Amino acid sequence: MSVELRIHGLGGPLCSIFGERYWMLHQLKVAIEAATNIPVYEQRLLFGTKELGFALGGKLGAWLPRKETELDVTLVRLESAQAAWLQKLEGQPWNLCFAPESVKADREVVFAVVQQNGAALEYATPALQADREIVLVAVQQNGHALEHVAPALLADTGVVLAAMRQTRFSEHLLQHIPPHLWEDRIFVGSLAKEHEIGLKHASTRLRGDRQLVLAIVQRCGMALQSAQLELRADRIVVLAVVHRNGLALKYAAEKLKEDREVVLAATQQDGAALQYAAEELQSDKSIVLVAVRQRPIARHYASAALQMDPEVLKYSLVGRSRHTTTW
Numbered sequence: 001m002s003v004e005l006r007i008h009g010l011g012g013p014l015c016s017i018f019g020e021r022y023w024m025l026h027q028l029k030v031a032i033e034a035a036t037n038i039p040v041y042e043q044r045l046l047f048g049t050k051e052l053g054f055a056l057g058g059k060l061g062a063w064l065p066r067k068e069t070e071l072d073v074t075l076v077r078l079e080s081a082q083a084a085w086l087q088k089l090e091g092q093p094w095n096l097c098f099a100p101e102s103v104k105a106d107r108e109v110v111f112a113v114v115q116q117n118g119a120a121l122e123y124a125t126p127a128l129q130a131d132r133e134i135v136l137v138a139v140q141q142n143g144h145a146l147e148h149v150a151p152a153l154l155a156d157t158g159v160v161l162a163a164m165r166q167t168r169f170s171e172h173l174l175q176h177i178p179p180h181l182w183e184d185r186i187f188v189g190s191l192a193k194e195h196e197i198g199l200k201h202a203s204t205r206l207r208g209d210r211q212l213v214l215a216i217v218q219r220c221g222m223a224l225q226s227a228q229l230e231l232r233a234d235r236i237v238v239l240a241v242v243h244r245n246g247l248a249l250k251y252a253a254e255k256l257k258e259d260r261e262v263v264l265a266a267t268q269q270d271g272a273a274l275q276y277a278a279e280e281l282q283s284d285k286s287i288v289l290v291a292v293r294q295r296p297i298a299r300h301y302a303s304a305a306l307q308m309d310p311e312v313l314k315y316s317l318v319g320r321s322r323h324t325t326t327w
Contacts, residue, residue, distance in 0.1 A: 004070045007032055014075060021061035025052060028060060042083040044076040044108065078108065085109050093120040110134060118142030126150060135159055143167035146176050154178050157187040169195040185212060193219040199226040214240060221245025229253065238262055246270030263287060271295030274302065285309065292316045
């Protein structure tokens with residue numbers, strides 16, 4: 001479905017463009033250039049107060065309201081020097097390294113560059129490395145840009161979390177996170193609910209905070225390994241974990257690996273959790289049957305006698321046939 005984009009300059013209407021939601025930003029700018037003779041690299045487009053950015057690969061559908069067929073867009077014409085550098089840096093963001101200081105301090109230019117590669121933040125001026133909007137765009141594009149963020153923003157949990165998410169929680173970024181953040185309950189809670197690395201590096205106090213740990217392990221069961229020993233021995237905490245992630249039984253205190261109810265809950269969630277149960281429960285036929293029904297491979301974690309038990313073998317083979325693909 002086509003969308004009519006009414007382009008307005010600061011002095012009034014400029015043109016109307018009929019575009020498609022699948023268009024790239026570059027296609028829109030080319031169409032505007034054809035209608036107005038304003039070069040692509042001199043166009044700064046805004047939808048309301050939203051900056052559409054300078055990364056020409058962005059899709060219009062990412063910001064166009066779904067049901068609207070007519071929209072007003074504002075065009076602000078950039079100075080020729082800005083436009084020239086935007087053109088030079090398109091596709092070559094590292095060239096910011098060779099730009100004059102005035103360009104490295106130009107917010108519009110740097111904003112365009114970090115949309116292409118966030119790590120180019122390294123070459124921006126200190127003032128722009130402390131600009132939260134620019135920094136967020138940079139770390140969302142390349143989390144390793146965190147290395148070049150101003151110290152004041154390294155304490156910003158939103159910035160740090162964005163960088164960690166972009167890198168899929170790379171441990172390489174840990175060296176750039178200030179120690180006091182690991183004492184921050186909100187930061188640790190937010191990070192740990194997404195990845196076990198959060199609780200792993202939290203302060204001793206927070207790793208022993210029962211309420212916090214309980215909230216975390218119900219979202220990220222494997223984080224249990226980083227909780228304080230008394231919490232790994234807390235029956236309520238461990239039960240809450242294994243109901244969601246049976247394999248987290250691995251990190252429970254030994255006494256809970258001997259707890260029939262805990263092990264049963266773990267194997268119901270993931271039969272392979274049987275491997276972490278106490279030997280006595282690996283010889284418990286009812287638990288072993290639950291495990292092999294849930295996951296056939298669990299037979300190998302049962303006691304030697306039960307591995308060859310006809311009923312265990314039957315459920316193991318039935319379960320295996322369900323997972324066999326016919327070619």
